[in-house]
Amino acid sequence: MAYVAVKGGERAIEAAHAWLAEERRGDPMLPELTVPQIAQQLGLAVDRVMAEGACHDRGLAALAIKQARGDLIEAAFLLRAYRTTLPRFGASLPLDTGAMRIRRRISATYKDLPGGQVLGPTFDYTHRLLDFALAAEGEPPPPAPEAPAGDATMPRVTGILAREGLMASEAPGEAEPPDLTREPLACPADRPLRLQALARGDEGFLLALGYSTQRGYGNAHPFVGEIRLGEVAVEIEPPELGFPIEIGEITVTECQMVNQFAGSRTEPPQFTRGYGLVFGHGERKAMAMALVDRALRARELGEEATAPAQSEEFVLYHCDNVEATGFVEHLKLPHYVDFQSELEKIRQMRATALREAAE
Amino acid sequence: MGVLARATAAEILARLAEAPALPPHRRLRGPETGLVMARGRQGGDGAPFNLGEVAVTRCSVRLEDGTVGHAYASGRDARQAELAAVLDAVLQDPARRAAWLAAVIEPLAAAQAGRAASQAAKAAATRVQFLTMATMR
Amino acid sequence: MSATLTAGFADPALDAQRCFRAVLEAMARPGRVQRIAAGPEAPPPLGPAAATVLLTLADADTPVWLDAGPQAAAWLRFHAGCPIVAAPGEAGFALACGAPPPLHDLAPGSEEEPQRSATLILQVAFLAEEGGWRLTGPGIEHEHRLRVDGAPPGFAADWAGNRALFPRGIDLILCAGDRLAALPRTTRLEIG
Numbered sequence: 001m002a003y004v005a006v007k008g009g010e011r012a013i014e015a016a017h018a019w020l021a022e023e024r025r026g027d028p029m030l031p032e033l034t035v036p037q038i039a040q041q042l043g044l045a046v047d048r049v050m051a052e053g054a055c056h057d058r059g060l061a062a063l064a065i066k067q068a069r070g071d072l073i074e075a076a077f078l079l080r081a082y083r084t085t086l087p088r089f090g091a092s093l094p095l096d097t098g099a100m101r102i103r104r105r106i107s108a109t110y111k112d113l114p115g116g117q118v119l120g121p122t123f124d125y126t127h128r129l130l131d132f133a134l135a136a137e138g139e140p141p142p143p144a145p146e147a148p149a150g151d152a153t154m155p156r157v158t159g160i161l162a163r164e165g166l167m168a169s170e171a172p173g174e175a176e177p178p179d180l181t182r183e184p185l186a187c188p189a190d191r192p193l194r195l196q197a198l199a200r201g202d203e204g205f206l207l208a209l210g211y212s213t214q215r216g217y218g219n220a221h222p223f224v225g226e227i228r229l230g231e232v233a234v235e236i237e238p239p240e241l242g243f244p245i246e247i248g249e250i251t252v253t254e255c256q257m258v259n260q261f262a263g264s265r266t267e268p269p270q271f272t273r274g275y276g277l278v279f280g281h282g283e284r285k286a287m288a289m290a291l292v293d294r295a296l297r298a299r300e301l302g303e304e305a306t307a308p309a310q311s312e313e314f315v316l317y318h319c320d321n322v323e324a325t326g327f328v329e330h331l332k333l334p335h336y337v338d339f340q341s342e343l344e345k346i347r348q349m350r351a352t353a354l355r356e357a358a359e
Numbered sequence: 360m361g362v363l364a365r366a367t368a369a370e371i372l373a374r375l376a377e378a379p380a381l382p383p384h385r386r387l388r389g390p391e392t393g394l395v396m397a398r399g400r401q402g403g404d405g406a407p408f409n410l411g412e413v414a415v416t417r418c419s420v421r422l423e424d425g426t427v428g429h430a431y432a433s434g435r436d437a438r439q440a441e442l443a444a445v446l447d448a449v450l451q452d453p454a455r456r457a458a459w460l461a462a463v464i465e466p467l468a469a470a471q472a473g474r475a476a477s478q479a480a481k482a483a484a485t486r487v488q489f490l491t492m493a494t495m496r
Numbered sequence: 497m498s499a500t501l502t503a504g505f506a507d508p509a510l511d512a513q514r515c516f517r518a519v520l521e522a523m524a525r526p527g528r529v530q531r532i533a534a535g536p537e538a539p540p541p542l543g544p545a546a547a548t549v550l551l552t553l554a555d556a557d558t559p560v561w562l563d564a565g566p567q568a569a570a571w572l573r574f575h576a577g578c579p580i581v582a583a584p585g586e587a588g589f590a591l592a593c594g595a596p597p598p599l600h601d602l603a604p605g606s607e608e609e610p611q612r613s614a615t616l617i618l619q620v621a622f623l624a625e626e627g628g629w630r631l632t633g634p635g636i637e638h639e640h641r642l643r644v645d646g647a648p649p650g651f652a653a654d655w656a657g658n659r660a661l662f663p664r665g666i667d668l669i670l671c672a673g674d675r676l677a678a679l680p681r682t683t684r685l686e687i688g
Contacts, residue, residue, distance in 0.1 A: 050411075056397065057414035057435065087393040088556055089415055089431070089577065094398045094407045101475060103482050111489060119485040146480030156403060170405025177408045179396065182557075191401050192408035199399075199410050233361065234413055236395055240429060240501075240574050246361030247395065247415055248433030256403060277399045279411055387503045388575060419501075419574075427501050 024069050038062035047251070047280025048072055052321060053079030054181070054200035056250050056279050073202075077322045093235045093244055097254045097277070098156055100230040107157050108224040109258060115154030120229055121281075157226040158256050161271055168261065168272045187313050194296055194316060195289075199278055201319030203285040209309040210291030218295045218307035222274065225258035229281055253282050257290035264302050272301065362468045363443035364432040370467060371442045378462035382422050384445050390418035390437035418444040426451050500567055502537040504551055504575035511536075515552040519669065522678035527631040527640030529623055532674045536575075539567040541593045545671035546619045553615070554578040554589055561587035563594050584614075591617045599654045604664040613681075615667045621646035623672040630686040631679065641688065642677055644670060655685045 025032065039046055039062035049061040053076040061079055068074035104120025107113050119125070121144075161167035177192040185197065198206060213220040231249040238245065257274035261267070274294025276286035295309040308314050318324060363371065375381065394412040401408055417431045418440040428448025430440050450459050505511035518530040535544025536551060541564055554560050554576040561584045562569060569580050584590050584597040596618050605613030628643030629652075647670075648654075658665045658681060665681030679685065 054411035055394070055414065056411060056433075059435065060414065083394060083412060086414070087391070087577070088412075089393040089395050089417060090556070091396040091409070092398050092413070094400045095410070097399070097403050101478065103478060104485075117487040118482050119487065120482060121485075144481045145484040146477065147484040147486070149476070149479035149483040158403065170400070170402035173406040175406060177398065177406070179409050181396075181409075181412075192406060195399070195401055195408040196410070199408075234395070234397055234433060236415075236431060238417075238429065238431060240419070245431060246364055247413075247431045248364045250397065250413060250433065252399075252410075254403060273402045275402045277403075277410060385503065387501055391508065421501065 024067075033066060035059060035062045035066060038065050044281060045070070045072060047278075047282050048203060048285070049075045049079060051279045051282050051285060052076040052200055052202060053083070055079050055083045073321045073325055077325065080322055090236055090238070092247075093237065095232045095234065095252065095277075097228065097232055097252065100154075100228055100232050100252075100254075101249075102154055102228055102230040104229040105154055105226065106224070107226045109157060109226075110160070113155075113157060113160065118154075122283075154228070156256065158258070158273060161225070161258070166270050167258075168267065168270050170273065185316055187316065188299075189312055189316055191293075191297070191300070194312065195275065195277070195293060197316045197319060198276075198289045198292055201289070202321035202324070203282070203288065205319050205321070205324075206288035206292050207284060209295070209315060210288035212307065213291050213295045213309045218298070218309045219303060220291065220295060221260045222291055222294065223258045224287065225256040225273075227253070227255045227283060227286065229253045229283065251280050253278050253280065253286040255283070255286035255290040257287070257294055259294050261301060272297065360430065360443070360447060362464050362471065363430060363439075363446060365471055366439070366467045368436050368438040368442060370470070371439060371446075371463065374463040374466055375442070378459070381442075381445050382449065384420040384422050384428075384448065386418070386441070387421050387427065388417070388419040390416055390440040390444075392416045392435045392437070395431075395433075416440040420444045420448060422448050500539065501574060502539060502571060504536045504571075505548075506534075506536075511548070512552045515548045518676065519549060519552065519678065522669065522676055523667070523680050524635050525640075526633065526635050526679050526683040527625070527629070527642040527677055529625050529642075529675050529677045532676065535674065539565075539571050541565070541619070542568050542571075542591075543619055543671060544674045545676045546591060546593070546617055549617055549669055549671060549676060550589065550591060551576055558588035559586050560589045560591065561597075562591035564591060587614050589615050589617060591619070593619045595648050599658045599666050602666050604658075604661050604666060607664065610663040610665070613664060613666060615669060617669045617671060618647070619671045620644055621672060623670055623675045623677055628688050630688050631683050632686075633683040635680070636683070642670075645672075652685055652687050655679070659684065 039058045042065065045065055046058055046061045049064055049072055050056050053061065060082060061075065064075035064078040065072065067078060102118060104122060105115065105118045107117065158167050162169060178190065180193065180196050212218065231251055233246045233249055235244045235246050237243065255276035258271050259274055261270055261272040263269035272294065274290040276289035276293065278285045278289065292309055292315060295307070296312055296315060298305040298310040305311065393415055395415045397410045397413045398407045399410040400406065413433050414435055415431055415433050416435055416437055419427060419429045420441065421427050426448045428444040428446070430443030430447055432440050432443060446459065446463060450456050515532060518532060522528065522530045532545045532548045535548050538547030550572055554572065556577045559579045559581045560572060561581050562572070572578065573580055581587050584601045585603055587602065590597065590602055596616060602614040602616060605611060622645035624643045625641060626643055627641055629641065631640040631642055662681060667681055668679040670677045
């Protein structure tokens with residue numbers, strides 16, 4: 001592909017930026033949105049930008065949303081660009097989602113599981129009727145009701161199945177996982193690399209792929225073993241201290257998708273896991289990620305891989321919306337010379353075709 | 360350190376307003392903001408993978424008596440990290456530790472526990488009670 | 497270690513940029529002496545130039561080997577976040593205050609990725625643009641002279657061996673006090 005260096009247009013670009021700023025602000029008679037308002041009241045958009053930007057900072061994500069005028073992919077792009085300016089201090093100890101401070105925890109496989117079904121702040125039972133009361137700015141809603149929490153522990157559903165020997169155990173090990181932000185993606189990709197790519201992948205793309213596995217493109221019989229949402233402590237072990245310290249809490253959503261596995265010569269029939277883990281409250285994304293993670297395990301589990309969701313290259317090379325945006329939108333760049341040659345060719349072909357038709 | 364990492368600079372300053380003045384310190388490193396790669400485990404309990412980065416601010420300080428304090432806190436609050444580092448240093452003095460804990464750390468921890476309890480209570484109110492179905496059976 | 501920990505750069509971004517510029521200039525004009533404005537509070541035996549160069553170039557992705565003692569190693573690890581390695585061959589940057597490891601003990605990179613070679617930061621007693629080594633090669637119009645007091649005996653022969661590896665090979669940064677000069681792997685060295 002060839003590009004032409006084009007000079008000029010600076011003034012047009014400046015004017016375009018000025019107009020963009022004006023459009024971003026909208027009617028100056030209306031109050032300006034503040035970054036904390038976005039962080040608080042558009043929290044799920046902030047969560048999505050943090051997940052796809054692969055950078056957890058609510059304030060930065062909210063600012064990116066404001067700057068991008070609500071274009072969430074553009075906002076994730078801004079966040080990714082910003083993170084490249086920051087030094088890396090190290091890696092956390094693996095998050096212990098088993099010790100999560102739970103806000104929501106549901107299972108579709110067991111009704112009466114220890115710890116119970118905790119609905120949390122969910123849209124699930126809302127009526128999907130537009131609430132015009134929200135259009136009229138009113139008083140804040142009354143605080144949500146509280147009930148004695150007790151000390152109900154919430155064991156993982158996968159653990160319950162594992163105790164019966166019905167759940168394939170996860171590959172253990174403390175190997176240093178590969179990092180997409182340091183080494184470019186290469187296939188075949190091991191599961192830790194795939195999970196990193198999926199965790200920062202586009203929600204819409206993964207949702208569609210997950211959906212495709214349910215509709216027959218990939219052999220899946222998924223059940224939601226468990227979805228949990230809440231706060232987990234982030235711990236690091238700074239070399240100057242030599243012991244782990246907590247550096248704060250972040251909200252994450254985890255999905256354990258339980259799938260049938262027919263067994264193989266070495267493994268008895270049992271359940272296997274598809275796993276989803278995302279920054280913030282991102283249930284749809286965590287579920288889609290878990291479906292696609294399981295589909296991508298086809299090779300490892302000796303299953304036939306025929307569907308798009310089971311193709312590592314297809315999924316991993318296309319799930320990143322910042323990369324995808326870059327390549328799709330680069331088509332806007334001047335391709336004047338390429339196109340000149342195309343024009344020449346088409347004219348010649350037409351001339352030949354017309355001449356032959358005339359003969 | 361977890362308590363200070365979860366507190367805001369304003370919350371720490373509010374506690375310090377009622378405590379003796381912090382001793383003077385020199386900055387050894389930072390406060391500076393960077394990233395920590397947060398890791399998860401495949402399947403929740405398997406091998407680690409890289410989930411995404413978390414913005415973190417850190418600071419290291421030295422008191423005049425040579426004590427070094429370190430702090431790391433998620434977010435980008437340089438003031439919080441510096442205060443936490445100084446507090447980490449003063450808390451290393453066995454003679455003063457109990458007083459600093461009582462003046463700053465314990466009240467902050469109590470406030471954080473209160474917020475966590477309130478969240479747990481709200482979650483508990485959304486716990487499904489399958490009583491009706493149990494009696495129908 | 498904590499009790500002896502001292503500060504690094506006063507302004508990490510600007511200080512590192514200034515030093516990076518000086519190293520760039522030194523590499524582009526082999527044998528020309530650059531000066532470092534004000535060094536960090538580095539523990540001995542690290543001089544201002546060597547300490548500044550290390551803080552500028554080393555980070556979590558560059559393993560460092562050094563012979564400057566545990567205090568300097570702890571200081572560097574604290575401020576630069578770099579892993580400290582025991583074998584010179586594993587290092588991205590090697591700092592020698594005493595006799596340096598033979599150049600062939602350092603990683604020369606590969607034919608495919610010659611940029612993955614080590615850089616030797618050698619702290620010497622004195623550097624000046626007068627007399628001493630005769631330097632020729634890319635970046636030098638005719639000849640640069642560089643006086644290096646305290647270079648290890650037999651260094652010229654070692655350097656000739658290094659040059660023969662091109663495109664692989666070690667790059668050299670010489671530091672003395674607040675002065676630094678560099679010899680990229682392409683520079684020819686003759687003892688004056």
